[in-house]
Amino acid sequence: MRSAFAVMWGAVRLDARRAFRQSGWAQRLVAAAYLLLLAAVATGAYFMFLRGFRILLADELGGPVIARYVLEASFLIVAVLGTASGAVTSGRWLFLEAARETVASLPVPLHERFLFRFFGLAILSSWPVLLIVLPALLALSSAANAGLAYFAFASIAVVLLLVLVSLLASIMAFALAPLTRYVPAGWLALIEIAGFFLAGIALVRRVVPRGLFQRLIVSSSAESAAALDYIDRTFAWMPTHPLARAAAFVFGGSNDTVIDLLTVALLIGTAAVLVAVLVRLFYSRILFAAAETVFLAKPQDAPARRLPPFPRVLRWRHGFLFERQALEFFRSPDDLSRAASLVLILVFYVFTARAMAAMTVSGRPELYSSVVAFSVAAIGYMALTMAMRFAFPAPLLEVQRGWIIGASPMHLHETYSWQYFFWAGGIGAVSAAGGLLTAWSFGFAAPLAAMTVLSAVAVGMSVTAIALGQGTVFPARGARDPDYASTSPAGIAAIALSGFYLWAVWRYVQNYAQVFLSTGQVDSASVVGVLTLSCAIVAGYWGWAVHALENRSV
């Protein structure tokens, strides 16, 4: 008889092969581009780290300090990102999907099913490790000519980090599971998002305080020891601390490497035992509960509690169109967990922005203005990701249900407008938050902060207009899954157009920042440029989409 693992692995391979065969050329193109992008990011990170570590290692005194800090910070941020993205997906992955899989009805031992899911979880949350920690360790190893031994150590460290992250994510999933009884899935996801966001910001504040780099720049061995002590104190209670300290042993400073590694092993062992106990005690019970939830079991025609009349909040003229969108969004665990992972990227972005701000000297306007423009473009990229995931596929769902509004006396431009307000409101709010956090991280003067927030909002609204407009004019009829809708030709066109738009905004913001930093003047031409371009896009797509809707057959 084949082992249970072989059966489960075979099912995964079958799914993957089917997905590949059913995908169109555009989807494969995007998948290939995505992989290439990931490889490029990892390679870029490697060379960035390599350059940095080479310079650092040349400096006997300050090098070890900064390198230790980089290792500590990158391990920690990776662990937090991995744990958070793991925790957001782990409920689905460990419980819901496990309850749905075919082997659920086969005589496969429960712990094997959990282990299989656990490996999947490790792979799902491995992206920050592969993009940050692996390049950093490889770069450190080549910069220090540390040889094969260090390479072996790096591989072990990466695996240990992954295991640690997956264990923490699993523990969080088990801790949150009982709450799903009392809190609706939508609210739980919202609470998780808010919690991770606040925790992430708090962590960034602790790890990258203002004036950090003054503390880390040292000129005597006493100062160096004090700085190392400061780093030790900052990261003392983080689970990644011993691993980062062990990774810094190429600098020869510490004799405690063995102790550090033992600490890591002890930590992982404890977490593993805890998870094993949790699985033993609760996994079966949670799987049954998951199998009986409304969205999996679809108990047909089951009666439910009566709610107050709809629309409950937006009771004015066309508020009900808006409220329906909101209800559908907040009742979809899929959409919410996706939004949660995008908010995590926002936290990561803030970390990067703060680290950049700490290192950038504001005395050089041409360099500093590029950093400002880059921040706005990064917010635009985040907004685009959200718009392509949520706004772009939304009109397709409307086509399938188009008879409801189509055969009613509602003007079609009103339905488009409300859809636009809904998505542009949400995405614009996240972009505004991004702009505010950027201004806060860099400590911008008011005129620069105002331009940053204004451009961030304009970018969020315009990118949403492009995505929603393209989705309305060319609904991706072939795509059933909103995760893949953006890989249709119309979706690729939307991404390309947004790219051009973001490039133009980049130029305007850079110009504005440079003028402001070198002369203290407000460059109103750039402000007008951003506003005109954005308004033109929003209005143009509004007209085009409404025209398309009025000539549509449902």
Added chain:
Amino acid sequence: MSKPKPVLEYDKVSKYFNNVPAVDGLALSVAAGEIVGLIGPNGSGKTTTIKMACGLYRPDAGAVRVAGLDVVKDPTGAKRRLAYVPDEPVAYDRLTGREFLQFVGELFGLDRGYRESRIDALLDAYGLRGMAEGLYGTFSRGTKQKISMCAGLLHEPDILLIDEPMVGLDPQSIQTTISLLEEYIKRGGAAFISTHTLPVAERLCGRFVMLARGRVAAAGTLAEMRAEAGLPRGSLEDCYLSLAGKL
């Protein structure tokens, strides 16, 4: 005696898909107080005919008028007076059944108090009051069909256009649907119903229009259909089969 003014009127309407006519020069009308049955083989153009009256498809030639208003020229005026029940009851899966009905009430601008009493009455007719609090996506096909029927009757339209109302319904629900329709007709409504359930159509409809390849193949009361088919005692089904065989 003057003929009653039609609430639904097709004036030489044609619709082409890829240059192939789906509906070809269709002329017919439905007056207040009557139910007209639209019958014909699969692909004969029934759904296309009905969707053109709802403003979901745009006719390539001719005009469709609802209560005298051209559906293309005055879409909102015309749509205020009609209701449509589709063949596939796809709606918002994450709204409850009741929320969906309330949403439809909002679309037609119903007073909220009146809306609630209508919804309760319609749900009670099908015995769906408790069930309608569940999410639409969890309903069986039959329940979805019944809910969309309630949505169609909600604002008491001048004309009700229904595509395949009986598919997926249990016998008791078919009976309920028939009585709901008869009540609505008694209050002055009119209905245009596409259906394959011929025994029900025979009981319900006063007149029939049989389509074949987008054209009217036969039309009239049951007696006139019998004469056309040459079956003086035949059921509607017998007439249909005989006429379809001659096409």
